[in-house]
Amino acid sequence: MVKTYRPNRLSEALRIREQENVIVLAGGTDLMVRNRSWSGTLPAFQQDVLFIGHLEELKRIKKEGGLIVLGASCTLAQIMHDWRVPEYIKLPLAQMASPAIRNVATIGGNICNASPAGDTLPMLYALNASLQLNTGQGSRIVNIQDFITGPGRTGLQDDEILTEIRIPIADFNRQYYKKAGLRKANAISKVSFFAVADCRHDRIREVRIALGAVAPTPVRSREGEAILAGIETKARLDAFPDLKACYEKLLSPIDDVRSTKKYRHKTALLILEDFLGQGLEGG
Ligand SMILES: Cc1cc2nc3c(=O)[nH]c(=O)nc-3n(C[C@H](O)[C@H](O)[C@H](O)COP(=O)(O)OP(=O)(O)OC[C@H]3O[C@@H](n4cnc5c(N)ncnc54)[C@H](O)[C@@H]3O)c2cc1C
Known part of the structure; x- marks a missing residue:
């Protein structure tokens, strides 16, 4: 007892x-x-x-x-x-x-x-x-x-x-969060993506990005964030192979009951692409 x-x-x-x-x-x-x-x-x-x-x-x-x-x-x-x-x-x-x-x-x-x-x-x-x-x-x-x-x-x-x-606390004029799960409520993440940025005149001044459920611990690439600082807000991931490589090397997802490593890998990069396009728009 x-x-x-x-x-x-x-x-x-x-x-x-x-x-x-x-x-x-x-x-x-x-x-x-x-x-x-x-x-x-x-x-x-x-x-x-x-x-x-x-x-x-x-x-x-x-x-x-x-x-x-x-x-x-x-x-x-x-x-x-x-x-x-x-x-x-x-x-x-x-x-x-x-x-x-x-x-x-x-x-x-x-x-x-x-x-x-x-x-x-x-x-x-x-x-x-x-x-x-x-x-x-x-x-x-x-x-x-x-x-x-x-x-x-x-x-x-x-x-x-x-x-x-x-x-x-810092001043960010862009905030973005995407969670891929089985349903809206009570779903454990298959992939999660959090980012904040400070953008001025359609350029990124500072950005911070971290992903969850794609490796044994959450991941963040300082190298990737340094590449992104200074570039235009509507960047395409394919235009920056170095950037894509920075994130790809951090992704080591697993197959489990919730998802497959292939899905997690692909979804993480798609969300990154979405963030660079839609996520950094307006503010
Ligand atoms: C139906 C359901 C849905 C859920 N959905 C999500 C979800 O969408 N996303 C998500 O991330 N999680 C989810 N969870 C998991 C869980 O709700 C969260 O991880 C929650 O934040 C845990 O907090 P707790 O206070 O209940 O932790 P507890 O169960 O009380 O503790 C969790 C662990 O932390 C330790 N601990 C707690 N507080 C301290 C402290 N102050 N110091 C030292 N050790 C401590 C405990 O010893 C234990 O090991 C879900 C759980 C359920 C049941």
Whole structure:
């Protein structure tokens, strides 16, 4: 029989995390599926459970020195409805799961689950997000791409809790998000593509692009983004073989129940093409 802990304060949660062998549960939308049992019976957790989804300290959203700071237990719905959060951060959240799931699923859970198809991840990669990880003794900050180490793998230590997601705010006049899935709601991505850009006089000044579900972790090409800076907004991918090559070499999708590697590879490049054409138009 597993024990459950529901502390009232983050400090108490950190102490329990340090002293007991617990798994952290925020919204539980990944963990309840991962530990599901027969229909109508209780989920079968193998480890004691530490609930953190209710902790006020982890549910705050603030603007601080050019950053938007999201508490790890902020639900997707909470972030989507907060006026301080830039619209481009909300783009992928609006296409995740369904309203009911978005009311309980947290951003911290999506990060720590580290699925290659995790839909907040390309956005966080493109926006250079960093993460604050706390123990009872102190904290450390780590870049998202250094934290996610493989499919379902992160650098989270046994005594740590992800407490904050820090995202630098910048001026982008183009935002673009496409998710290829089986249906509109409750579909896990076959491919996802997030991009923001700053364009002036039909030229790209700066662009950031990241893709999900096409490799063991989300991918971003700084080389590709450097090629794109300065070019006209209605570029065709074929006109830039170097650019196409940059992205092609990052794509290493797999065949699985949701899709094939061929589909994922082709779709990723088609979405890139669409972004360069339609996605950068107007603003
Ligand atoms: C029907 C359905 C549809 C879904 N659709 C999508 C979708 O479209 N896109 C998508 O990306 N995902 C989707 N998901 C997956 C899931 O909802 C998300 O990944 C969600 O953001 C997970 O958050 P959570 O709070 O529920 O995580 P939990 O299940 O509570 O935790 C997930 C993992 O993160 C760890 N964890 C959570 N918070 C912390 C923390 N603060 N510090 C350290 N570790 C932590 C847990 O220990 C666990 O390993 C779907 C799930 C369901 C059931």
